[in-house]
Amino acid sequence: MLPPDPILTAGAPAGADPSLSTVDQIQNLILDSADFEEFLNELARFSAHQVAGSRDDALCGITLLRDRKAATIGWSSNHAREVDEIQYSLSQGPCLTAAKEEREVYVPDLVAENRWGPEYAGAVASHGLRSVLSVPFHLQGEAQAALNLYSEAPHKFDGDVAARARGYTREISQALRLAVRISLHTDSATNLRATLESRTVIDMAVGIIMAQNRCDQETAVRILTDASSNGNLKLRDIAKSLVQSVGGAATRTHFEEPGRPEPH
Incomplete structure (x- = not known):
């Protein structure tokens, strides 16, 4: 039954x-x-x-x-x-x-x-x-x-x-x-909203890397994508983590261009 x-x-x-x-x-x-x-x-x-x-x-x-x-x-x-x-x-x-x-x-x-x-x-x-x-x-x-x-x-x-x-x-x-x-x-609306949100947090992360490493946008994007690949993490997730890490007291990011001295 x-x-x-x-x-x-x-x-x-x-x-x-x-x-x-x-x-x-x-x-x-x-x-x-x-x-x-x-x-x-x-x-x-x-x-x-x-x-x-x-x-x-x-x-x-x-x-x-x-x-x-x-x-x-x-x-x-x-x-x-x-x-x-x-x-x-x-x-x-x-x-x-x-x-x-x-x-x-x-x-x-x-x-x-x-x-x-x-x-x-x-x-x-x-x-x-x-x-x-x-x-x-x-x-x-x-x-x-x-x-x-x-x-x-x-x-x-x-x-x-x-x-x-x-x-x-x-x-x-x-x-x-x-x-x-x-x-x-x-x-479609949900996917578009998610895409825009991802784009925003990625742009913010790129801006942070540019400021902390005193580099141009292209270099900052490469640093972020390399960190994503090396850590086997989604680009949006690693960007979000970076943005959150600088939200409090001055926190140095570990996403620095390989071989480039840390700025003072």
Whole structure:
């Protein structure tokens, strides 16, 4: 049997209101979530609820492919994420196929499955699971993604359940596309901020070396990079250490040009 999912066994997830349309409920999830990660986890729980029912045995994960890397960005439980990650370790499986090729992939019974070799089917079946359904999202160039549903019952996603999953992913693809776009911009902003912060502390360290060694900028940069290489440390970390070292009482830096006498 599957380990208890605290959300599914407790009923519908936060934001689920049968009187609202799916899109309206997704909007509520966005508004009620504290951050992007929480929204995606709530979306996975909501997806399992919408497709398989609030008290059913289905697990759900959302796989995102970006820059040739695959990751589960939302999961209904830790167990769902662990099962998704089996595919990433093997570089093959239904959710990867569904996302890459943008087509639905159904595994009625893992016991009789051999499309991805015995390793995949055996590893997932060892978690007590028997059927898998992966349905692609259509993100229109933002990235590639798939909704992954797992059940301990064979043939769980036959007929109406598969049709419901298909229609559901079409409905929420736009919301997920927006979420991924926000994530991309957030990542870019974070990377830019980190780059600017690194650039600032490196420039400060170069200025300190120039003053202490009475040398030009090019020489100071070489001293700093040599110290980074010799100490096997990141340039930003060694620059930060230098800047902090001169923050208190007059502290002589050990980053001096080799062979150059200490200034007096």
